Amino acid sequence: xxxxxxxxxxxxxxxxxxxxxxxxxxxxxxxxxxxxxxxxxxxxxxxxxxxxxxxxxxxxxxxxxxxxxxxxxxxxxxxxxxxxxxxxxxxxxxxxxxxxxxxxxxxxxxxxxxxxxxxxxxxxxxxxxxxxxxxxxxxxxxxxxxxxxxxxxxxxxxxxxxxxxxxxxxxxxxxxxxxxxxxxxxxxxxxxxxxxxxxxxxxxxxxxxxxxxxxxxxxxxxxxxxxxxxxxxxxxxxxxxxxxxxxxxxxxxxxxxxxxxxxxxxxxxxxx
Ligand code: FES
Numbered sequence: 006x007x008x009x010x011x012x013x014x015x016x017x018x019x020x021x022x023x024x025x026x027x028x029x030x031x032x033x034x035x036x037x038x039x040x041x042x043x044x045x046x047x048x049x050x051x052x053x054x055x056x057x058x059x060x061x062x063x064x065x066x067x068x069x070x071x072x073x074x075x076x077x078x079x080x081x082x083x084x085x086x087x088x089x090x091x092x093x094x095x096x097x098x099x100x101x102x103x104x105x106x107x108x109x110x111x112x113x114x115x116x117x118x119x120x121x122x123x124x125x126x127x128x129x130x131x132x133x134x135x136x137x138x139x140x141x142x143x144x145x146x147x148x149x150x151x152x153x154x155x156x157x158x159x160x161x162x163x164x165x166x167x168x169x170x171x172x173x174x175x176x177x178x179x180x181x182x183x184x185x186x187x188x189x190x191x192x193x194x195x196x197x198x199x200x201x202x203x204x205x206x207x208x209x210x211x212x213x214x215x216x217x218x219x220x221x222x223x224x225x226x227x228x229x230x231x232x233x234x235x236x237x238x239x240x241x242x243x244x245x246x247x248x249x250x251x252x253x254x255x256x257x258x259x260x261x262x263x264x265x266x267x268x269x270x271x272x273x274x275x276x277x
Pocket of ligand 1: 241242243244245246247248249250251252257258259260
């Protein structure tokens with residue numbers, strides 16, 4: 006973050022674009038000087054701006070020596086503009102914003118990552134962290150679902166890298182020609198796999214209906230609210246607790262979140 010003015014974006018460029026699904030692209034970003042814009046912790050956010058189109062907050066899905074990556078779904082004018090960009094094009098990046106997944110508190114635990122659709126994007130930063138610090142964590146499992154195979158993000162991880170390194174459980178909502186993997190919704194698949202809550206934390210992110218039903222499954226299986234962690238996507242503008250766009254009760258998602266345990270969310274007003 007620019008210490009003198011946290012609202013000032015770093016001039017960056019796109020150094021790589023991956024087509025994940027028909028409406029999700031992953032953008033690899035670097036400063037114009039060839040450096041990483043900042044070093045985020047897993048779960049933190051970046052404000053990305055497109056000249057002439059505005060800016061919005063996105064989760065950071067991965068980082069390397071000299072880049073960060075964000076996976077962005079085309080949902081409105083700004084993301085539409087982002088999807089039109091090519092390698093070499095300029096964007097502004099400011100951050101990192103928000104808290105991060107509690108990587109220290111999770112040490113020694115088995116981790117179950119549960120994602121639906123683009124909800125795997127923020128979780129991927131923590132999966133990568135856990136794999137990089139493998140000796141700090143117990144058994145790792147990812148359970149991920151999307152509507153169709155075309156909607157599965159991060160296919161290289163899902164079918165290449167991850168199955169060799171952790172339990173990888175993939176499902177699609179409805180049967181499809183050529184797919185001999187699991188078919189069915191994420192919440193039912195969680196129960197079917199029967200993950201023990203003992204010594205295990207669940208990190209959950211996806212569409213609201215998937216979250217609600219997955220929570221019901223996890224509670225039924227005996228997971229405690231303290232051991233279920235989610236990350237919220239709220240409309241955010243300033244990223245620094247000034248504009249009041251992202252508050253839930255007395256909490257600001259941009260400062261106090263986006264990562265919350267279900268125990269923490271329980272204390273916030275029910276309308277959210
Ligand atoms: S985004 Fe402005 S207060 Fe959180």
